[in-house]
Amino acid sequence: MEVKEKMSVLELIEQMGGSGVLGAGRMYQATKLLAEVLEDEDTAVFMSVAGPMVPGGLRKVIRDMINNGMIDVLITSGANITHDLLEAFGGRHYKGTKEDDETLCQQGIGRIGDIYTKSEDFEVFEHEITEILTKITEKDKYFSIREFLTKIGNSITDENSILRTASKRNIPIYAPGLIDSMLGLQLWMFKQDNKLHLDASGDMSELSDIVFGSKKVATVILGGGLPKHYALASNLLKGGVDAAIQITMDRGETGSLSGAPLEEAKSWSKAKAGSNLVTVIGDATIIFPLMLAGALEMNKK
């Protein structure tokens, strides 16, 4: 590798590719694969996002990818959706200053690593989401999770919102574990006095149709958890994905899916024999922007 005074992101990643080994080699391979699947019109991109990626700064990155037609299906956690809405309602995520957690609690600050959130922002969130729930349930009371998220997206105005942009661009968002979040909590409270019903397995037919309607599927997996499993498992009935990129810090020895090598998915027909699978071990808030910037530059050339 050679590092010079002013390099474009792609020039740097190509240097990593020249070495070709260890993390650097995988970084290049993954970037190349990402460029290919973004460019290929026959490949639907399923992006799964676990971990605090919205509080961690990737909100606009994901929003722009949706807006620019790079993501065909987004699968994420209730938490990322909550935090997207928190910002849509005017809240923010703050850089922490290392106070202890009991003190933070007294100050109304919830901590995610070195990120601080404010209870006053969550109060606005509660107020706004309740209004939206009221409006949404005026006609229908019964939704799949995807339908529910689309309706919320249509009810907000923040153009930087992932939900809003996805609704506008007709990109489905799935969140099989939605309930287990602050949004889930508000939903339950709303249900105490109102009718609203989310069908836990209501999205599968639609998701399956997308899988079978796509010539090829590639998954781009940030973190593990339910989003990773859902992204891969939804492709099982069609014999698995054609390509997959995974960025994770979890490790494989415990057998947990979050840290499992992508190859394991082949045994389950969640990835096809011969599919192109690349894992980069690292912090997704560093690795994914780097990979995406490299892939975009590759495709521009």
Next chain:
Amino acid sequence: MEVKEKMSVLELIEQMGGSGVLGAGRMYQATKLLAEVLEDEDTAVFMSVAGPMVPGGLRKVIRDMINNGMIDVLITSGANITHDLLEAFGGRHYKGTKEDDETLCQQGIGRIGDIYTKSEDFEVFEHEITEILTKITEKDKYFSIREFLTKIGNSITDENSILRTASKRNIPIYAPGLIDSMLGLQLWMFKQDNKLHLDASGDMSELSDIVFGSKKVATVILGGGLPKHYALASNLLKGGVDAAIQITMDRGETGSLSGAPLEEAKSWSKAKAGSNLVTVIGDATIIFPLMLAGALEMNKK
């Protein structure tokens, strides 16, 4: 520490406590805390189980804990429930032999780390669960996830089953991400021709009642994921848990909840100020049996 020729598990753990530092010190602290919460009649034990703990050998351990009244609430993944049923229907988990995943797929073997599962066992699973779903939905079509799992537990006969034992002993099992599993897949297929509805947020009132009905709550957290979050978040409205033990291999720097230090829960009122929180970094299939054996011996003394 001193290690002798024949030691009871507790004698060994007390040696670790004598050293008191690093992993060994935390192992002792966690064992002591587990013994206390198991012994204390005022403390409800919420156990969350993520990762392949049933395929990984902890099925009978968890089943026995339920049967002996040590667990008041079990929160787990769709996968662990699927694999409990797989064994209830006569299937097994096998020690792998390092074939490559494309070969395994051709042989009908799905791999989880070094664990092999057989597609013929899943075929039996499909057949049996469909019969149960048919029977369950004869009268009702509409369930919360917990109700649904209780009904399945009442429909099977394997006394070693976690679901069966929980149903018999009236211990609720929650699985907020149930849908994202092989059981979820069967459920969806069944729904193509039948009516069956699972309310994604149908369990929260009941779970909240348990939280408020308990003088104290302790969470015992194996792995992270939705189960960890659900176990902690369900205690938010009451100001948080009184004690928590966490066994994980995930790390904290990415901000992901799975690897987050338990202290972070204090900032969110998911753990009380002054609550006793102990994390042991390690493989739960080693650490939890060790901890439990030590705690049981401690309480016997």
Next chain:
Amino acid sequence: MEVKEKMSVLELIEQMGGSGVLGAGRMYQATKLLAEVLEDEDTAVFMSVAGPMVPGGLRKVIRDMINNGMIDVLITSGANITHDLLEAFGGRHYKGTKEDDETLCQQGIGRIGDIYTKSEDFEVFEHEITEILTKITEKDKYFSIREFLTKIGNSITDENSILRTASKRNIPIYAPGLIDSMLGLQLWMFKQDNKLHLDASGDMSELSDIVFGSKKVATVILGGGLPKHYALASNLLKGGVDAAIQITMDRGETGSLSGAPLEEAKSWSKAKAGSNLVTVIGDATIIFPLMLAGALEMNKK
């Protein structure tokens, strides 16, 4: 697995062996292999110890293994030797209380994870080691590192000391990175006014003789670093070790030897084709005492 109220360590580990998979399965395999190599008179046991194992509570465990003839060669870091001497001179290791590091520095406390050391103990260490260096160098000025450590071991009286016990029992201690430690610092200071010379590569002939003089060699590797490499590399010329156990928390993806799978050693002839190699991922202060207690009980039966 089944966990009962009072189990011996071996009973628990045999339960792990019954499951046979993930960490639990490897724990059983490693325990069985340790029992075998300890029992086999034809196998020399090379034990490598990196990381703060002496401050972390394993001092007496290692000392007893040497005293009971279980270790034929010990390879460790300058730090573990320094901390063995610190205790031999009356110092101690203390359980930390989470003060911040700038405050600790002002209080004369050096921190290792949650272990505290006191500067007054290091002052005693300096005084005592200087006296020993003076005495040792009265006749000879020129030593290999092993000879130097044997002489120190013969100069102290604490029967719980690893160095003292090794000297008494004629067990060699190698420490290729000795210089990089507080003992190394004292040595350098001593050399300002005195003659003393340590030959960096002075031990290789002797170590090589031990390798070739042993029918079989097994390495027991706690942590990685120089001790792991030295233990394996010293067997290179004879075609590699016959068996190896490794306990580590490091991971393999970076290519670093500390986290490398033992299988990699086969490519270098540092482990023989067909050699029995078992890795347990975990904290050595928990895993090693557990494994050793299980192995001793196995051999007693």
Next chain:
Amino acid sequence: MEVKEKMSVLELIEQMGGSGVLGAGRMYQATKLLAEVLEDEDTAVFMSVAGPMVPGGLRKVIRDMINNGMIDVLITSGANITHDLLEAFGGRHYKGTKEDDETLCQQGIGRIGDIYTKSEDFEVFEHEITEILTKITEKDKYFSIREFLTKIGNSITDENSILRTASKRNIPIYAPGLIDSMLGLQLWMFKQDNKLHLDASGDMSELSDIVFGSKKVATVILGGGLPKHYALASNLLKGGVDAAIQITMDRGETGSLSGAPLEEAKSWSKAKAGSNLVTVIGDATIIFPLMLAGALEMNKK
């Protein structure tokens, strides 16, 4: 964060700085700190390099840093020095193809992660280094490790070599664990028939003089091990370093120095109170080139 089609490395890292949290935030902080210490003429940069950074592609990066006056002291492992020489003598590092290790051994291939080395390259290495040792020891037989490495650097011609470039530019290379490497093995073999003596603690006075002769010291730490400890400990007598950057995948809970937070160094006076310390968790073959490219661009502006 925002990711665009063509960004310079610095533009991307500034986007990470805008988010400011988790890995991305630390990446920006570390890049800024690296830019500062490279620019500041009063700060001596001590760079420690552990893990297979030369086989992993960073050889030219480190060589160029030395050549451009960015490194004042290099501290590394015997392995990195061996592999620098292997390339200087015409050998190479190859991208692996996943054969099993017993097969590789038969083919004369030594594996480091996914990097292959060839025994024929090591044979050339043996031949060449023996010639150099013969030449070097014609006059002197007695060296410190640094002197020995300088002499080797002066004996080779490859302008891309780290050793050659360091010798030419009068940059000292320290390698406290030199002996524990293939170079160490050759050295020992050479000593069977020749006189050559390396003083294990022969470098400390010189290194200490550099520390005291520098207004400020910053350490740039790739990986842990002896190089990390040596870099920090050499600053102990002067009250510690003024700044430190660490890139590692090791974790802190085991107490091992390799994964220890830099803050711990403050308690030992290896880092000054108030010193600027930034850790990035990640694979150094990705993170360091990224950081360096960003820092160079920052300083150019």
